[in-house]
Amino acid sequence: MIGNLAHLTLAFGVLGNIVSFMVFLAPIPTFYKVYKNKSTDGFQSAPYVVGLFSAMLWIYYALLKTNVMLLITINSVGCFIETLYICFFLLYAPKKARMESLKLIVLLIVVGFGLIVVLTQFLASGVARGVIVGWICLVFSLCVFVAPLGVLRQVIKTKSVEYMPILLSVALTLSAVMWFFYGLLLGDFNIAIPNVLGFTLGIIQIILYFLYKNKKPVTIENISTFERKICEMEEQKFQEINDKSIDVEKLMSSLVEKLNKCKDASECMAAEPQTVPNCTIEVSS
Template identity: 55%
Template sequence: MAVMNMQHPLAFTFGILGNIISFMVYLAPVPTFIRILRKKSTEDFQSLPYLVALFSSMLWLYYAMLKNDAILLVTINSFGCVIESIYIAIYIAYATRESRVSTIKLLVSMNMGLFSLILLLTHFLASGSTRVKALGWLCVAFSVCVFAAPLSIVKQIIRTKSVEFMPFTLSFFLTLSAVMWFAYGLFIKDLCVALPNILGFVLGLLQMLLYGIYRNAKKKKIPAEILKSSVILSTLGASEVYPVDAQPDVSAAEHDQTEESKENEKSTDASHDDLQSNECAV
């Protein structure tokens, strides 16, 4: 580690900043789980994003440990493994029987089965630098695959003209995180770390651009299931998905209720006028 710091002082700086920002990003779902604990129900929230985030952290942690000089990747992904495991444990504790069984099946098949298979294959079929490279590009491929999440958010924003399920602050920190980890990967000359974060940076900018465009746009009604399943994804040398517990726009709802009340009052007044006219005619 000391050698890495002497050769790449800027890499160490960007890595520290990346750890700090990523630490805060990992804690983004905490309000959702506080809500689950209070209500003792997972409602319509899905466990898949947390399972994917845990799998990603496990992959990148294994990769970082093989490199021997990537302690900053080890620290953040170790934290990711711990916090995502806590999220999943809480989810399983309060999920319905059907959701609990589904979550456990995915946990066993993906986070245990698939990861164990990758570990065995890379251990016995490759060695030395070849193993590190093979695992690194596998991490890159996985990161690119899960980018379907933010693309679905872009589609929903354009369709609903609403950014309620894409908080600007979270998008901003995810973009900033991508910049830090790209710089870190660049300075330590690790393309496997740098490349996914280029895409993360581009998508982060796109999300913030859409926020600026549709922030004050007239919003369409958004189905509850969309609000519960919306996710935001980041790469920090790892890929993460974050379900967003979007809250309805209260001011918009009050405005709709006011307009509806006015319409009801108008229809009542019209009916009253018609009744008076009929009485006069009689």
């Protein structure tokens, strides 16, 4: 029974390595496009820097354990591939994007990972060190799995699956399944728990793909046209209110002008001397 469990654990670990390797290779078309255009063309380096940090973190966790060698193999490959992606990005990125990428690398890889290693080495020991690093891996993996929620929101908003490649979604879902059972069979919940969320989000992505793949997408152009119409209506209302306010101002100025005229007329009448009728009195002698 124990032998069968060990073989099953090994099988899920090997399958997890294979599927994860396919996931690591998924950005190759993107970088082929970068190479062809000789420009990063608006692509961001953050996913690859985060991927490198995650792989380094899992390697450090695996080194503190004794029975998770398959984590070391796949994440070592991941570190190599993600480093190639980052170097490729820095080669073709414009100066501003290159500087932002270098800042992120220093902040996350050098400072972040460096602090985790130094603090856990000096402030913890033995089993406690592995527990602390395991919790850090768990929380970070949950954050990584939550990141695609922005893509799901865009799919629902535009009713288009253009920005959600189904093959990558399926690969990530399979990867989550393999690593969940690998962690479960090992009794390592730091590996198993994050992949529950990964599997759930992967299933949601697949459902949304089949739900919206045949629907007419709400394009950005249509959304812009709708927003423009709303703006035109608002401008028209504002213009009507403005016209009414102008009419009121004209009416008030007219009244003020008439009052001023009346005031001037009364002042002129008050300033003129009063004429007394010439009366001749005849005295009879």
